[in-house]
Ligand SMILES: Nc1nc2c(ncn2[C@@H]2O[C@H](COP(=O)(O)OP(=O)(O)OP(=O)(O)O)[C@@H](O)[C@H]2O)c(=O)[nH]1
């Protein structure tokens with residue numbers, strides 16, 4: 001008897017996909033990172049699969065329209081659970097994260113930088129909070145006891161970071177001490193609703209993200225992080241202070257226009 005692939009017997013696509021979702025997606029925005037990407041991704045993948053790792057995982061690596069062969073470097077990565085994403089033009093870190101988060105399926109979604117600057121064991125801590133306790137957002141915080149950070153930086157960078165944090169804390173993110181840490185984690189349903197609302201890039205992207213999370217009364221927890229690699233510093237204190245003021249004005253304007261309204265986030269804050 002010939003098998004009839006009729007309507008009734010055909011496998012149902014789409015929905016079961018979620019059932020196969022990994023515990024954790026690690027999303028990496030990569031811009032002109034070809035020289036170190038393979039090495040850092042291999043080390044990260046090894047950690048994710050180790051007993052210290054966060055459980056089942058996938059690695060989502062996003063090329064942000066790089067000009068140095070980063071896309072080819074991503075194509076050459078050989079992990080079974082790699083999700084490559086290619087953006088045709090450079091859009092900035094958070095544009096890359098929006099694309100990566102949309103492609104990710106994990107019940108917990110973590111992002112960090114392509115050079116994996118923090119000890120990845122924090123990812124496991126964050127995933128526990130998200131997956132076992134249902135926390136909406138977990139942010140790395142370089143000011144918490146157990147963190148290792150400040151002593152390894154130069155004085156100017158340290159003062160710039162402190163001043164910037166104090167400013168943002170005062171005007172934007174209430175009690176959150178470190179808004180800028182490049183390691184953050186989200187419940188999958190929170191990421192799905194939150195990332196499409198974001199417009200800012202670079203340092204303002206982190207502020208916007210937390211602003212929207214606080215606006216919707218999401219639960220935000222902090223975990224300590226340990227810095228392993230310090231990148232070349234792109235922080236220019238004075239220039240960034242002005243750019244920051246502009247970004248803050250844009251964020252307030254968007255809120256005023258209702259661009260951060262989200263029925264999905266409003267519903268999530270009750271779960
Ligand atoms: N600079 C930059 N980074 C991008 C862009 N798009 C994606 N990224 C990624 O965003 C992450 C952070 O970028 P970095 O340039 O290291 O910025 P940073 O860590 O804030 O600053 P450093 O202290 O200089 O390392 C990296 O993973 C980049 O590959 C972009 O358009 N510009």
Ligand SMILES: [Mg+2]
Nearest residue numbers: 113115117231
């Ligand atoms: Mg960096």
